Amino acid sequence: xDEARVKELADIWGGxxxxxxxxxxxxxxxxxxxxPGPADRALFEARQLDxxxxxxxxxxxxxxxxxxxxxxxxAAGLKARDGLSAALKRLFWxxxxxxxxxxxxxIVFGTTLGSQMAAEQQTDLVLEQALVxxxxxxxxxx
Numbered sequence: 001x002d003e004a005r006v007k008e009l010a011d012i013w014g015g016x017x018x019x020x021x022x023x024x025x026x027x028x029x030x031x032x033x034x035x036p037g038p039a040d041r042a043l044f045e046a047r048q049l050d051x052x053x054x055x056x057x058x059x060x061x062x063x064x065x066x067x068x069x070x071x072x073x074x075a076a077g078l079k080a081r082d083g084l085s086a087a088l089k090r091l092f093w094x095x096x097x098x099x100x101x102x103x104x105x106x107i108v109f110g111t112t113l114g115s116q117m118a119a120e121q122q123t124d125l126v127l128e129q130a131l132v133x134x135x136x137x138x139x140x141x142x
Contacts, residue, residue, distance in 0.1 A: 001031035003038045015047030 006028050009020060017025040032039035 001027040003035070003042065006031060006039055007042045010042050010046035014050045015043045015045075016050065017043075 009024055009028065013020045013024075017028060020028065028039070032043070
C-alpha cells in the first residue's frame with residue numbers, strides 16, 4: 001500500500017474505512033500507522049467530499065421533465081421497451097407449457113393407476129369374501 005493507492009481507494013470508497021473492502025481497509029490502516037501524515041490527508045479529503053455529497057440536495061424529477069424526455073426520445077427515433085423482452089416472454093411461455101404438460105401427465109397417470117388399483121382392490125375383496133364363505137379360488141375365478 002502506498003499514498004497513491006490510498007488516494008485511489010479513498011476516491012472510490014470514500015473516507016470511511018468501514019465501507020472499504022476488508023483486505024484494502026486492513027492494508028490502509030497498517031499503512032496509515034506507518035505514514036500518518038499522508039494517510040490523514042488522503043482520508044480527510046475523501047471525508048470532506050463525503051460530507052459535501054451527503055449535504056447536497058437530492059434531485060427530484062418532475063413529471064413534466066419526464067414527459068419531455070420521453071417525447072424527445074420518441075422524436076429521436078428511440079423506441080420504449082414494453083416491459084419484458086421477447087426472449088423472456090418465450091421463456092415464460094415454455095415454462096407454462098412445461099407445467100401444463102406435467103399437470104396433464106399427472107392426470108393421465110393418476111386415472112390410469114387409480115382404475116388399475118381399484119380393479120386390484122375389487123379382486124382382492126371378492127377373493128376375501130369367497131374365502132370367508134368357504135369357497136376356493138378356482139370356484140370363484142373359474
